[in-house]
Amino acid sequence: MSGGEQIDSLRLATAGSVDDGKSTLVGRLLHDTKSVLADQLEAVHRVSTERGLTEPDLSLLVDGLRAEREQGITIDVAYRYFATPRRSFVLADTPGHVQYTRNTVTGASTAQLAILLVDARRGVVEQTRRHAAVVALLGVPRLVLAVNKIDLVDYDETVFRAVSAEFAAHAAALGYAADDVVSIPVSALVGDNVVTSSANTGWYSGPTLLEHLETVPVAPDPHEVPFRMAVQYVIRPRTPEYPDYRGYAGQVAAGLVRPGDEVAVQPAGLRSTVHRIDTADGPLAEAVAGQSVTLLLTDELDIGRGDVIGEVAEAPKPVTEIDATLCWLSERPLRAGARVLIKHGARTTQAVVDQLTARFDEQRLVTIPDPAELGLNEIGRVSVRTAEPLPVDDYAISRRTGAFLVIDPAEGNTLAAGLVGVPLQALQSDGSPAAADTATTDPITPTEPAPVAT
Incomplete structure (x- = not known):
């Protein structure tokens, strides 16, 4: 690679059930790509020895919270950054426990690829199907x-x-094409097919992870979609050097x-033209x-924090009634009539x-109409005013x-977490087990990635 050549990047997230080895897999990736500092690796060896282990516990490279290390589980989303000569990576290691599904939503919200782990001894379980539905x-x-x-199953x-x-059948029902789903046999603990190919799986001819x-x-950066920027701060220096400066800052x-x-400024519907684009390093051409x-x-307009600046031709339309899909993340169930805040x-x-x-029943891939409530980690369609x-x-x-x-x-x-306009599977089913067994799916189609507001 030449000195001036830039490598592209990939944002990915891990998901799976408890004890499937997500943190160990991430630790193995970091370790085997030599992305770990010497003092970090020394600390892992020391703690592993204190616990009586003969091999270093690579999950310690990821589980940073004290409660995580003590319990041997992942609670929070752990972001790790590493690179190879071919690509750089931003990896979100998300929890496996059901009660931390909200953190899985956070980690997967900006991902371009998700790694779902399963234990070869247990196969696809309830949490696997739940996480597949969430990432879809x-x-x-x-x-x-x-x-x-x-x-552990003798390869x-x-x-x-x-x-x-x-x-693969479950992913297809969620709308994934066969080419978009790849299965790889791995051992995060030993290192089989994580970074290097394993002689123990001679029957497997595919790539390592x-x-x-x-x-x-x-997927390329979504520059072809309409321009959008939410105003975070209105900058008015009011100094002799900048007496008339009025800038609208945001990402x-x-x-x-x-x-x-x-551009159009919503929700007021004001219009103007972009005069200049400033940054801390100077103005930009785009x-x-x-x-x-x-x-x-x-133009001098009345624009404040929370307003959205966008293209005139395809400006977002301000609405007070929203049909959306919610991933409910609270132990207190949601019922019609609930008063909430929308951010x-x-x-x-x-x-x-x-x-x-x-x-949405993510286990049977059916929709149940007019539910009385949405419980913890359930996915549903709602109308919000x-x-x-x-x-x-x-x-x-x-x-x-x-x-x-x-x-x-x-x-x-x-x-x-709410998603505007994302339909649940439109099944001709009343949600009963008998109907679910014979129902056909209207798949959820994954869309191109772009960041999500949090």
């Missing part, structure tokens, strides 16, 4: 099934093929913007998704949940402006 709803376009602990090809076939991560096609959520572009910038407009970008407003129209208009997009257009948070107005806790 979040629009993660590619999946890897890592059939871990293959060494049995029959076991691997059976687990892979079961998961790292080889696949290095070569899987990455570009989608698309690109250039000086001279005509700004793209992910960049934090300050826009200067040709969309930098704007927060009061809202009422008018109706629960459907609940807001006190103020919100300039939302369909989630398929933009993850950032098509997503929102539901917040408890009394305690300030996050209750749910």
Whole structure:
């Protein structure tokens, strides 16, 4: 690679059931790609020896919270960064426990690929199917099934093929094409097929996990979608050097913007033209998704925090009634009539949940109409009425402006993650077991990745 050549990047997340070895797999990736500092590795060896282990516990490289280390579980999302000569990676290691599904939603919300781990001895379990449904709803376009602990089933090809076939059928029902799902037999503990090919799986001719991560096609940055930027702060220096400066600071959520572009400011519907794009390093000729910038407009408008600046031709339409899919993250169930806060970008407003129209059973892949409530980790379709208009997009257009948070107005806790316009599976079923056995699915189609507001 030449000195001036840039390598691309891949954002990925791990998911799976408890004790499937997610943190160990991430630790193995870091260790075998030589992405671990010497003092970190020394600390892992020391703690492993104190615990009476003959081999280093690589999960300690990821589980950073004291409670995680003591309990041997992952609680929070752990982000790790590593690189090879071919690609750089941002990896989110997410929890496996059901009560931490909200953290899995967070980790997967910006992922371009998800690694779902299963224990080869147990195969596809309830939490595997739940996580597959969650990443499908979040629009993660590619999946890897890592059939871990293959060494504990004596590297049995029959076991691997059976687990892979079961998961492939489930992924297909969620709308994934066969080419977008890859199964790899691995042992995170030993290192089989993680970074280097294993002689123990001579029957497997596919890539190692790292080889696949290095070569899987990455969707281009979503600059072709309409420009969106939520205003985080209005900059008015009021100094002799900048007597008339008025800039609108924020991060570009989608698309690109250039000086001279005509823009609309929502929810007020104001229009203007971009005069200049400022950054701490100087002005830009254009700004793209992910960049934090300050826009200067040709007109003096009444623009404040929470307003959304976007393209005139495809400006988001402010609405007070939203049909959305919620992933409910609170132990207190959601019922119709609940009063909540909706946080969309930098704007927060009061809202009422008018109706629960459907609940998604991620195990049987059916929808149950008109549920009485949504419980912890359940996914459902709802109608929400807001006190103020919100300039939302369909989630398929933009993850950032098509997503929102539901917040408890009394305690300030996050209750749910919401996706605008994402349909549940439209099944002709009443949700009964008999109907579910014969129902056919209307698949959830993964969308192209773009960041989501949190």
